[in-house]
Amino acid sequence: MAGIxxxxxxxxxxxxxxxxxxxxxxxxxxxxxxxxxxxRDFVSFYKQTILGPLWFFIQPLFTTVIYxxxxxxxxxxxxxxxxxxxxxxAGITAWNYFSDCLxxxxxxxxxxxxxxxxxxxxxxxxxxxIVVSNLIRFAVQMLLFLIMMGIYFVKGATFQPNLYLLLFPxxxxxxxxxxxxxxMIISAMTTKYRDLTFLVTFGIQLMxxxxxxxxxxxxxxRKYPHYAWMVKYNPITSLxxxxxxxxxxxxxxxxxxxxxxTLTTFVIMIVGVIIFNRVERTFVDTV
Amino acid sequence: xxxxxxxxxxxxxxxxxxxxxxxxxxxxxxxxAKVRGKEDPFLKIGEVNDRAVKGxxxxxxxxxxxxxxxxxxxxxxxxxxxxxxxxxLLKILSRVTAPTLGxxxxxxxxxxxxxxxxxxxxxxxxxxxxxxxxxxxGMRKAEIKRKFDExxxxxxxxxxxxxxxxxxxxxxxxxxxxxxxxxLESEILIIDEVLAVGxxxxxxxxxxxxxxxxxxxxxxxxxxxxNMAAIKSLCKSGIVLSNGQLLxxxxxxxxxxxxxxxxxxxxxxxxxxxxEDAPGNENIRLLKFxxxxxxxxTITISSGVSFELTFYNAKPNINLDATFELRNGDEIPVFxxxxxxxxQNDSKTGIYSVRGILPAHLLNAGLYSFKLIFGENQRYxxxxxxxxxxxxxxxxxxxxxxxxRPGVISPNIEYAITYSQS
Numbered sequence: 238m239a240g241i242x243x244x245x246x247x248x249x250x251x252x253x254x255x256x257x258x259x260x261x262x263x264x265x266x267x268x269x270x271x272x273x274x275x276x277r278d279f280v281s282f283y284k285q286t287i288l289g290p291l292w293f294f295i296q297p298l299f300t301t302v303i304y305x306x307x308x309x310x311x312x313x314x315x316x317x318x319x320x321x322x323x324x325x326x327a328g329i330t331a332w333n334y335f336s337d338c339l340x341x342x343x344x345x346x347x348x349x350x351x352x353x354x355x356x357x358x359x360x361x362x363x364x365x366x367i368v369v370s371n372l373i374r375f376a377v378q379m380l381l382f383l384i385m386m387g388i389y390f391v392k393g394a395t396f397q398p399n400l401y402l403l404l405f406p407x408x409x410x411x412x413x414x415x416x417x418x419x420x421m422i423i424s425a426m427t428t429k430y431r432d433l434t435f436l437v438t439f440g441i442q443l444m445x446x447x448x449x450x451x452x453x454x455x456x457x458x459r460k461y462p463h464y465a466w467m468v469k470y471n472p473i474t475s476l477x478x479x480x481x482x483x484x485x486x487x488x489x490x491x492x493x494x495x496x497x498x499t500l501t502t503f504v505i506m507i508v509g510v511i512i513f514n515r516v517e518r519t520f521v522d523t524v
Numbered sequence: 525x526x527x528x529x530x531x532x533x534x535x536x537x538x539x540x541x542x543x544x545x546x547x548x549x550x551x552x553x554x555x556x557a558k559v560r561g562k563e564d565p566f567l568k569i570g571e572v573n574d575r576a577v578k579g580x581x582x583x584x585x586x587x588x589x590x591x592x593x594x595x596x597x598x599x600x601x602x603x604x605x606x607x608x609x610x611x612x613l614l615k616i617l618s619r620v621t622a623p624t625l626g627x628x629x630x631x632x633x634x635x636x637x638x639x640x641x642x643x644x645x646x647x648x649x650x651x652x653x654x655x656x657x658x659x660x661x662g663m664r665k666a667e668i669k670r671k672f673d674e675x676x677x678x679x680x681x682x683x684x685x686x687x688x689x690x691x692x693x694x695x696x697x698x699x700x701x702x703x704x705x706x707x708l709e710s711e712i713l714i715i716d717e718v719l720a721v722g723x724x725x726x727x728x729x730x731x732x733x734x735x736x737x738x739x740x741x742x743x744x745x746x747x748x749x750x751n752m753a754a755i756k757s758l759c760k761s762g763i764v765l766s767n768g769q770l771l772x773x774x775x776x777x778x779x780x781x782x783x784x785x786x787x788x789x790x791x792x793x794x795x796x797x798x799x800e801d802a803p804g805n806e807n808i809r810l811l812k813f814x815x816x817x818x819x820x821x822t823i824t825i826s827s828g829v830s831f832e833l834t835f836y837n838a839k840p841n842i843n844l845d846a847t848f849e850l851r852n853g854d855e856i857p858v859f860x861x862x863x864x865x866x867x868q869n870d871s872k873t874g875i876y877s878v879r880g881i882l883p884a885h886l887l888n889a890g891l892y893s894f895k896l897i898f899g900e901n902q903r904y905x906x907x908x909x910x911x912x913x914x915x916x917x918x919x920x921x922x923x924x925x926x927x928x929r930p931g932v933i934s935p936n937i938e939y940a941i942t943y944s945q946s
Contacts, residue, residue: 246530246629246630246631247630247631247632247633248629248630248631248634249627249628249629249630250616250617250619250622250623250627250628250629250630251622251623251626251627251628252622252623252624252625252626252627266662266664267659267662269659269664269665270656270659270660273655273656273659273665274656276652277645277648277652277656280647280648280652281645281647281648284647284688285647352642352643352660353620354615354620355620355638355639355642356618356620356636356638356639356642356643356660356661357618357619357620357636358660358662429551518621518622519621519622521615521620521621522538522539522621523539
């Protein structure tokens with residue numbers, strides 16, 4: 238050794254690490270893995286099915302039909318003057334993406350325990366791959382939505398897509414981040430005590446009713462002015478309202494609410510990554 | 525030489541028992557201590573991890589104050605009994621879990637193989653899985669592409685490469701998985717007992733690959749195995765762990781013999797204290813039983829074994845015999861052979877010693893245990909004891925083949941070969 242102390246190390250494993258170290262470089266090195274995982278999800282989803290990716294269509298289509306029947310006709314909830322199927326489909330498409338990201342991310346540690354227990358890679362890759370693979374599903378559903386828009390346009394329905402449509406990529410990013418952030422927080426909290434996982438499955442359903450998927454925000458504000466804040470301050474509400482406003486020209490959309498949502502989303506995302514990175518270090522011992 | 529891995533006072537604590545409503549109070553207590561800036565109260569009461577001994581605490585140290593350095597290019601075998609902390613150490617080194625205390629510092633890209641075929645998806649084809657598994661192990665896509673043909677060639681499953689791996693035989697699955705891992709480019713390679721897979725031919729190929737990786741390419745390798753022959757032939761140095769603590773750190777051959785001599789504590793039995801307390805009954809008391817290799821330091825296939833039993837006999841004037849029954853690890857009796865102590869109804873009360881010798885090239889490698897039976901007139905049993913003493917016969921490399929041969933015995937057979945023209 239010649240008595241020379243080596244002080245520079247490529248890697249140090251210690252009991253504690255810096256909370257704000259997001260290890261972006263590490264994640265970047267494994268970017269190929271991210272896309273291979275996305276590919277795996279996609280391929281394994283439709284292997285040995287006949288309809289394949291068509292299944293992505295069927296779920297929102299049927300949901301829309303049922304919502305139109307129950308909420309549109311039976312309960313007669315107004316839809317801001319938009320054709321009911323279009324109104325619901327817009328809500329469902331956006332909501333599904335958010336909820337899929339959240340639900341799948343929230344069980345990331347438990348479902349991947351055997352993989353995580355055997356090999357190291359930045360765990361963040363897996364939730365990121367979930368968000369990206371859900372994007373494929375979202376794209377298919379978006380296509381359905383655009384087709385429906387085309388059909389209604391030909392039939393002469395009244396809706397005006399406008400310039401706020403350009404916000405779409407930003408909205409998508411926020412939805413992904415929000416789902417990812419919340420999902421990571423939940424996943425980190427469920428590694429040792431699984432109670433929360435039971436909450437997630439029905440909690441997400443309840444949350445949908447606090448979001449403007451089956452009703453417009455304007456109706457709640459008019460009918461229940463005292464409780465409307467619950468819906469209004471729900472960050473996803475403003476995303477969906479903005480989405481509808483951009484594509485269909487109807488919705489309660491303000492820049493303030495979008496800014497609030499953006500801020501909330503970033504906070505949740507950062508908290509999510511911090512908690513996630515903290516838990517990933519030892520979760521194999523307790524999962 | 526530069527240091528590749530530096531382990532400093534590494535410790536890891538594990539919580540025993542189930543996680544549920546019971547453990548939450550402890551977690552809250554810990555959390556409260558942390559909030560007040562105090563030390564974790566449960567770290568103090570952790571016990572040394574010995575799975576055989578029932579402890580008082582629910583926290584055990586799987587690793588305790590482990591410190592050692594590994595030089596660049598060294599091939600290190602990690603030896604220890606089950607539960608000694610080998611896997612925990614590998615898990616920490618490969619960053620699957622974090623230590624409770626202490627630190628590990630490393631230089632160089634690290635790859636670990638704790639399991640073959642991690643992340644293989646049954647529905648994907650062999651080709652797709654090679655890419656996925658390679659990426660999980662840390663390879664870039666371009667790197668896998670470059671080595672793809674080599675990987676498929678090494679695995680020998682070329683014909684099935686576009687078939688989903690769920691249709692593979694388990695052997696093919698493992699071959700493909702190991703082939704991917706074997707082509708990892710890294711300066712430090714960590715290997716758990718992944719070699720206990722595949723058929724003999726493939727095992728040999730794997731060992732050969734590890735050997736060439738470490739010798740030819742100058743990589744640092746950490747290798748955990750129970751296969752002492754493999755450790756001896758592949759590794760330069762060895763580390764012996766026991767109950768989470770470092771017992772020995774030195775050259776591989778010395779580490780193996782240290783481990784074996786340490787492990788062979790059961791070779792000896794000697795009763796100390798009053799004769800009446802010795803194992804046995806009113807007829808017989810066992811005082812001493814000793815098993816030794818005949819010529820060498822350890823018991824191997826070619827060493828031969830001597831065993832010596834000393835006992836106290838309380839029955840005078842009978843025909844006394846002592847029978848030795850040797851069983852192998854599969855509980856198959858290898859032999860059942862009696863020594864006649866007295867044949868003329870003339871046994872004496874007092875201490876007898878019986879010594880027997882098993883020739884070399886009789887027992888195959890493996891674990892053995894003795895059953896002792898004492899009889900009168902070779903008909904009535906005076907005393908018997910099962911599983912009295914255990915010992916292990918080590919395998920020996922013969923020629924190019926260092927693998928364990930099957931069979932209960934391992935005789936040297938002289939062959940006579942004649943050839944007659946057809």
